[in-house]
Amino acid sequence: MLNVGVIIKLEPDFSEGNVSYNSDGTLNRAETKNILGPHSAIACNAAFYCKVKYEARISIGTMGPPIAESALKQAQVLTDAEELNLYSDRLFAGADTLATAEVLKNGIGKMFGENKIDIVFSGHRASDGETGQTGPQTAWKLGYTFLGNVIGFDIDLGRNVVIAKRLISLQGMDIIIEEIESSLPVFITIDPSYRSIFNTVSQRLAANKFRKEGTKRSEEYRQFLRVFDSKKLDLDPKRVGLPGSPTIVYRVEKIPRAKTNRKTEVIDPSNPNTLSPLIAKIIQIVRGE
Amino acid sequence: MSKSTNQESISNHKIEKYRHLYVIIEHFEGQVIPVSLEMLGEARRLMDEFNSKYNSTEKVVAVVLGNNVRKLCDDLVTYGADSVIYADHEELKYPRNDIDTKVIVQIANDAKIMKIISPEYENTFVKPRYMFFAADNIGRHLSSTVLAELDSGLASDINKLVISDLDIRHEHKTKGQSIRYEKILEMYRPDFSGFLWTTILCLDNKNPEILREYHPQGCSIIPGAFRPIEKDNLRKGTIVEYSPNIDQELKIKILNRKVIKRTIDYETCKIVVSFGRGIKDNPEQNIKLIEEFAHLLGAEIGITLPLSKKPYQVSQNLDSKYMIADRVIGTSGSKITPTLYVAVGLSGAVQHVAGMKESEMVISINTDENSPIIDESDIFIKGRMEEVVPILIEQIKKQMSSISVRSS
Numbered sequence: 209m210l211n212v213g214v215i216i217k218l219e220p221d222f223s224e225g226n227v228s229y230n231s232d233g234t235l236n237r238a239e240t241k242n243i244l245g246p247h248s249a250i251a252c253n254a255a256f257y258c259k260v261k262y263e264a265r266i267s268i269g270t271m272g273p274p275i276a277e278s279a280l281k282q283a284q285v286l287t288d289a290e291e292l293n294l295y296s297d298r299l300f301a302g303a304d305t306l307a308t309a310e311v312l313k314n315g316i317g318k319m320f321g322e323n324k325i326d327i328v329f330s331g332h333r334a335s336d337g338e339t340g341q342t343g344p345q346t347a348w349k350l351g352y353t354f355l356g357n358v359i360g361f362d363i364d365l366g367r368n369v370v371i372a373k374r375l376i377s378l379q380g381m382d383i384i385i386e387e388i389e390s391s392l393p394v395f396i397t398i399d400p401s402y403r404s405i406f407n408t409v410s411q412r413l414a415a416n417k418f419r420k421e422g423t424k425r426s427e428e429y430r431q432f433l434r435v436f437d438s439k440k441l442d443l444d445p446k447r448v449g450l451p452g453s454p455t456i457v458y459r460v461e462k463i464p465r466a467k468t469n470r471k472t473e474v475i476d477p478s479n480p481n482t483l484s485p486l487i488a489k490i491i492q493i494v495r496g497e
Numbered sequence: 498m499s500k501s502t503n504q505e506s507i508s509n510h511k512i513e514k515y516r517h518l519y520v521i522i523e524h525f526e527g528q529v530i531p532v533s534l535e536m537l538g539e540a541r542r543l544m545d546e547f548n549s550k551y552n553s554t555e556k557v558v559a560v561v562l563g564n565n566v567r568k569l570c571d572d573l574v575t576y577g578a579d580s581v582i583y584a585d586h587e588e589l590k591y592p593r594n595d596i597d598t599k600v601i602v603q604i605a606n607d608a609k610i611m612k613i614i615s616p617e618y619e620n621t622f623v624k625p626r627y628m629f630f631a632a633d634n635i636g637r638h639l640s641s642t643v644l645a646e647l648d649s650g651l652a653s654d655i656n657k658l659v660i661s662d663l664d665i666r667h668e669h670k671t672k673g674q675s676i677r678y679e680k681i682l683e684m685y686r687p688d689f690s691g692f693l694w695t696t697i698l699c700l701d702n703k704n705p706e707i708l709r710e711y712h713p714q715g716c717s718i719i720p721g722a723f724r725p726i727e728k729d730n731l732r733k734g735t736i737v738e739y740s741p742n743i744d745q746e747l748k749i750k751i752l753n754r755k756v757i758k759r760t761i762d763y764e765t766c767k768i769v770v771s772f773g774r775g776i777k778d779n780p781e782q783n784i785k786l787i788e789e790f791a792h793l794l795g796a797e798i799g800i801t802l803p804l805s806k807k808p809y810q811v812s813q814n815l816d817s818k819y820m821i822a823d824r825v826i827g828t829s830g831s832k833i834t835p836t837l838y839v840a841v842g843l844s845g846a847v848q849h850v851a852g853m854k855e856s857e858m859v860i861s862i863n864t865d866e867n868s869p870i871i872d873e874s875d876i877f878i879k880g881r882m883e884e885v886v887p888i889l890i891e892q893i894k895k896q897m898s899s900i901s902v903r904s905s
């Protein structure tokens with residue numbers, strides 16, 4: 209039996225129309241509502257693919273305050289997970305990625321009664337502002353082989369390997385698509401462009417069945433929920449939260465306007481006198497003069 | 498021990514275990530990628546200032562992994578490295594996170610290399626003081642795993658760096674006392690909106706209850722954020738070959754590797770018209786308008802990052818053609834240098850500007866004179882794109898036909 213874990217995060221909803229800004233253009237965090245992060249949702253889809261195709265069991269974990277439950281519930285709708293785990297403790301507050309990874313490592317270790325997890329999925333990065341470091345750091349602490357930027361994968365259960373496609377895009381360079389093979393267990397950070405495809409009728413039927421089941425389960429998600437504090441996770445309080453974080457946020461400020469050497473001319477488009485020299489200039493450039 | 502080290506240890510009453518700035522270099526098909534040279538440039542500027550301020554001789558150390566990479570090393574010296582440590586091995590031909598992490602960690606922990614690159618610190622060196630990676634598909638993950646193994650702190654997506662001495666009072670780090678930290682790397686990170694800067698520090702715990710030392714202070718750097726130094730063929734540096742220990746069973750096998758040309762070619766294109774969330778009032782109509790405008794100019798079309806996340810409902814055709822990652826201009830996409838850049842309904846966040854600021858001429862169309870894009874514009878047309886773009890189309894058509902009539 210294939211055991212799959214997913215680590216997800218409750219995040220501010222940055223999608224159009226849902227973000228609330230302060231008058232100075234900064235994000236109003238209090239007014240912006242929280243949802244299952246979009247990249248976490250993609251990681252959930254990848255786990256669901258394992259369920260449909262390889263009959264995997266799915267366990268979802270998140271580190272966060274009690275309200276992060278709602279993200280677990282949303283993740284269960286997407287995955288029909290048999291287990292939800294909330295890692296929650298006041299001691300975890302203020303963690304940087306290294307201290308977060310410490311918690312998630314032990315959390316993943318407790319999934320499915322400490323049965324070894326074969327594949328863990330994480331999102332590429334939390335909503336646009338975040339780091340993308342949590343996944344690989346958790347992987348490293350777990351001692352799992354880390355595969356980043358994965359856009360597609362399949363599992364060979366007989367040989368106990370995963371075959372994955374990765375997309376690597378470096379600034380100004382052509383795009384690389386790599387096909388790789390790795391023995392399980394692996395930790396996969398799923399690329400935003402990942403889409404699960406169910407080719408056969410039986411896969412589609414199974415997907416529908418599990419989707420219905422997931423929705424139903426999520427209505428009573430607390431039955432599936434386990435809550436862990438630092439003691440239950442056997443964590444050293446010195447290695448989590450603020451005390452366990454090498455980094456601190458020192459200050460937050462508005463980015464001053466960069467000085468540029470452009471002399472800006474502001475044009476009123478309804479005034480033909482200012483517009484026509486500009487049009488002439490544009491035409492010059494178009495004609496390569 | 499050299500004279501400068503003596504002076505330092507006397508003035509600080511302690512021996513320093515952490516030295517130098519290590520820059521992890523990335524390359525592709527025999528070429529160092531631009532962000533690596535940009536990091537070297539910034540490292541050079543920082544360490545020149547550092548050495549004169551602290552009266553020391555710490556180095557910019559470039560680290561290169563690969564197969565047949567010796568030929569890249571001289572160039573790294575001319576771009577600012579004092580030393581280059583390279584590991585050449587068949588198994589290092591293509592980037593692979595697990596093995597690359599192990600080799601970089603071996604190099605970072607190796608004090609014997611100091612005998613060659615800085616003998617004055619050979620007996621005291623424990624680890625690098627600072628470490629830079631590129632904030633791209635390779636460096637983002639590599640920095641994470643390397644710093645996890647070295648058990649130290651990491652900040653991502655940095656676009657400004659300062660080294661300074663700071664008085665810190667922190668509940669956990671200093672147990673509420675004010676303590677002076679020396680030679681701290683202030684790592685500035687622009688947030689999601691591009692309007693706020695968060696400064697992140699990686700600090701040792703000096704609280705007696707949780708004493709921990711965190712070095713190197715690591716970060717990943719946004720491509721395009723810094724400038725390389727002028728290439729100087731006379732610069733001298735030490736080049737050291739490192740024989741990595743690759744005995745472990747390799748977990749990842751590369752079965753196949755394809756290089757795909759980017760579908761949109763901004764390099765040969767003289768004019769680029771980009772749009773942002775300002776299309777929101779009527780996305781379908783506005784994209785078509787911009788499409789018409791771009792056709793008229795013979796321009797390629799770019800977008801801002803949020804649009805690649807498909808925030809608006811538009812027809813399948815426009816969606817698959819334009820709302821795609823390949824068209825993003827900025828740190829997460831392409832850096833371009835067209836003759837003319839037209840910015841339609843986009844605000845000019847730092848991450849976007851990093852991709853277009855070298856354009857020869859910039860025209861922006863925007864309703865809001867307070868949008869930062871105004872500072873990057875030669876011409877700022879104030880108004881709604883729904884009104885301005887049709888006027889431009891009409892006027893250009895008119896003038897073009899009158900010119901060609903006259904000249905025929």
Ligand SMILES: Cc1cc2nc3c(=O)[nH]c(=O)nc-3n(C[C@H](O)[C@H](O)[C@H](O)COP(=O)(O)OP(=O)(O)OC[C@H]3O[C@@H](n4cnc5c(N)ncnc54)[C@H](O)[C@@H]3O)c2cc1C
Nearest residue numbers: 691773774775801802827828829842843844848849865882
């Ligand atoms: C790690 C990281 C990397 C990033 N990388 C990139 C990147 O590579 N490229 C990128 O673009 N962004 C990037 N971003 C996002 C960036 O910070 C901004 O959020 C984004 O560029 C803003 O997009 P925008 O200008 O389209 O939207 P907004 O900031 O919402 O601006 C919309 C503009 O449209 C104007 N407007 C509104 N209505 C009209 C109208 N009718 N006519 C004309 N103008 C109108 C408004 O005045 C405003 O200036 C990154 C962010 C992070 C955190």
Ligand SMILES: Nc1ncnc2c1ncn2[C@@H]1O[C@H](COP(=O)(O)O)[C@@H](O)[C@H]1O
Nearest residue numbers: 216271330331333334338339340341342
């Ligand atoms: N507190 C958390 N609990 C569980 N998963 C997390 C947490 N923070 C980050 N992750 C995972 O790591 C990914 C990248 O997050 P980040 O490193 O914050 O950008 C997310 O998409 C999640 O999959």
